[in-house]
Amino acid sequence: MTTDFDFGSVSLRAGAVNQTSGNVKVTCTGGLVGLVGVCLTYGGGSANDGGSPPRRYMVGPGGSLLEYQLRQTSGGAALSQIFVEVVMLLGNGSATVPIFADILSPSVQLPTGSYNASYSSGGANGVKMRVGVLTCNLLGQELAAGGFAVRGVAASSCDVSTTTLDFGDVPSQLVQAVDKTASVTVSCTGGTPYRVSLGLGQGPGVSNPAARKMKYLLSTLTYGLFQDTARSQPWGDTLATNVAGTGAGLAQVYTIYGRIFGNQTPTIGIYTDSVVVTVVY
Numbered sequence: 001m002t003t004d005f006d007f008g009s010v011s012l013r014a015g016a017v018n019q020t021s022g023n024v025k026v027t028c029t030g031g032l033v034g035l036v037g038v039c040l041t042y043g044g045g046s047a048n049d050g051g052s053p054p055r056r057y058m059v060g061p062g063g064s065l066l067e068y069q070l071r072q073t074s075g076g077a078a079l080s081q082i083f084v085e086v087v088m089l090l091g092n093g094s095a096t097v098p099i100f101a102d103i104l105s106p107s108v109q110l111p112t113g114s115y116n117a118s119y120s121s122g123g124a125n126g127v128k129m130r131v132g133v134l135t136c137n138l139l140g141q142e143l144a145a146g147g148f149a150v151r152g153v154a155a156s157s158c159d160v161s162t163t164t165l166d167f168g169d170v171p172s173q174l175v176q177a178v179d180k181t182a183s184v185t186v187s188c189t190g191g192t193p194y195r196v197s198l199g200l201g202q203g204p205g206v207s208n209p210a211a212r213k214m215k216y217l218l219s220t221l222t223y224g225l226f227q228d229t230a231r232s233q234p235w236g237d238t239l240a241t242n243v244a245g246t247g248a249g250l251a252q253v254y255t256i257y258g259r260i261f262g263n264q265t266p267t268i269g270i271y272t273d274s275v276v277v278t279v280v281y
């Protein structure tokens with residue numbers, strides 16, 4: 001019998017690792033001493049593309065498909081057949097073989113909710129078992145193999161990416177402010193509420209998101225990050241200064257409005273800062 005495979009809570013973020021494992025246990029009775037060869041053949045389950053080996057899918061809300069794969073070794077080829085040798089002693093014998101499962105190409109475009117697949121005992125897409133064979137290429141007695149299920153619950157998930165805020169060349173005698181923009185792109189599963197915060201950077205003593213500091217050696221250059229073109233709404237890492245949104249399963253782009261303030265006389269050099277972007281959902 002093959003165990004069920006339960007992924008539990010599944011992250012749909014790009015690059016997320018969702019893995020689980022189970023096993024198949026073969027139990028034989030009969031001959032006193034010897035080896036019994038057993039071949040197990042695994043079809044594509046209740047949803048697959050009919051290929052060889054098949055691409056396997058769990059079905060979720062609205063018929064959405066979440067691709068997964070079964071493997072005999074972790075990271076190995078897709079599972080199609082397993083050959084097991086059962087050692088018989090005093091009329092009984094059993095052998096257990098591990099099976100690994102992983103989810104492929106998760107995407108926040110998929111809806112949250114329960115996803116499921118099933119394997120029947122026998123049939124083209126289920127599990128078949130042949131007993132009394134030396135390899136899986138030979139004929140043998142076919143017996144019931146038992147079915148199993150694959151399941152997981154897709155949780156609210158978000159992806160985030162950013163562009164660099166580059167102010168370019170600025171004069172050493174800053175009279176007027178220098179304004180530039182960058183962007184934050186957030187992709188969350190549909191209906192997922194989230195908030196985007198921008199850290200205060202690595203400048204010394206910064207506590208105000210409208211007065212961050214870029215550094216060059218011992219010199220600093222004051223700048224701010226804002227939510228609006230007028231540069232009047234600071235964008236920071238508190239509830240009052242971060243940006244709220246609701247996921248739609250698609251990319252949602254937010255503009256970061258940056259400003260280096262005038263009336264500064266920075267030392268000539270390359271000024272940089274690193275700001276952490278955090279999405280809480």
